[in-house]
Amino acid sequence: MSSVARLPRRIYRGAEITQTPNMIEDYHFSSVYQPILSPTHRKMVGYEALVRVERNGETISPFELFEQAEEHNQATKLDRHLLQLHLDNFAVSSEPVWLFLNINPGTCIHPDAPLEKLALQCQSSGIEPEKVVLELVETASDNPTALLEFIQKAKAHGFQVAIDDFGMGDSNFERLWRINPLIVKLDRSLLVNAENNSRARMLLESLVKMIRESGSLVLLEGIENSTQAHIALQTEADLLQGFLFARPTSLQDHEAKVTEQTLKQIISDSSESSAQDIRDQESYFRLLRFEILEACHSLSRELAFSTACNRLLDLDGVKRCFLLDPQGIQQGNLARANPDIHRGKFNPLLHSAGAQWAHREYFRNALNRPQHINSCRPYVGLPDAKRTVTLSTMLPGQHVLCVDIHPDEVLEGKLEFPATL
DSSP: OOOOOOOOSEEEETTEEEEOOOHHHHSEEEEEEEEEEETTTTEEEEEEEEEEEEETTEEEOHHHHHHHHHHTTOHHHHHHHHHHHHHHHHTTOOOSOEEEEEOOHHHHHOTTOOHHHHHHHHHHHTOOGGGEEEEEETTOOSOHHHHHHHHHHHHHTTOEEEEEEETSTTOOHHHHHHHOOSEEEEOHHHHHHHHHOHHHHHHHHHHHHHHHHTTOEEEEOOOOSHHHHHHHHHTTOSEEOSTTTOOOBOGGGOOHHHHHHHHHHHHHHHHHHHHHHHHHHHHHHHHHHHHHHHHHHHHHTTOOHHHHTHHHHTSTTEEEEEEEOTTSBBOSOOEESSTTTTTTOOOTTSOOTTOBOTTSHHHHHHHHSTTSOEEOOOEEOTTTOSEEEEEEEEOTTSOEEEEEEOGGGSGGGTOOOOSBO
């Protein structure tokens, strides 16, 4: 890929002549490498090659570099030059790890960019294609057919393929399944949002699970603090990357043992945090179970429904209680923790006496496990359109006591209900 036709050096605009810079000759490039780690193996398994750029002693950002390259129609030529640079600098390392190389989409579809040249570059640098992971942005190409063809040829040559920045822009699961990459790198914004929003964290966990079940490894990048690391570890992502573990450096300056020791310490700290979360949840569930059983006892003594549920409704996250008959029909209206919360707001779903809930999971759970306090999967509750978990248990006479909880309001949204309390 290093053998290309030289681009024109001059642009004619009427009588004016402007000099087109030769970016490869006019800029100074160096390679730095950021470690990629496996939390399961507790060791480093790869490096992502990144470029550092200077011109006349002044640092230039990679974004600005490629912006200028696109402006002067030199992006493909520059990309090839950097690939060779990264391969040559990586060749000095004997570590059994992957080398992640970012590929400009234009390079993939350029008519003078056969993969044979890249394979030859690897060969000349003493690196087998199997050690090279080509990172491509799945949404960045104007020619997705050509990009897909490039990917299939890359795999045939032995290269591994990773999709970069998935979850950004118009990322598409159909394209992801067609590409079938070894690794999917999730856009850092997903992790940042998960740090600040419990629902975003759940969506991230679901996305990681879905991608892993589809047959690809998941890499979470941009991890910069312990909270983000804890979230990343909880998602069970396969690979991790970020400043918290190590900053990009030259291979000569990087100490793998130090990075791996940092990873082990972060895993240990996260495990302790997870253990504390479990203890807090168990304490909450014990109290919740006690108050539900107390409410059941009060109802069996024929106390008024609202009176029987008073203490239960005082617990964090508990919003509503209601009673169903053996056919799943609601008996009376809701007992609510905040009876005035909907005052002045129109909601035709709020008063639900006589509603039929036999089709709901929580009603079926109570019928199937009558001796337990059962949890259903989270869903959107009709009275307030918020994420809800309903606990249900069978009372004497085949009636079912139901308790609605907003889990996002308890323990910073970390609450995960077991099937039964």
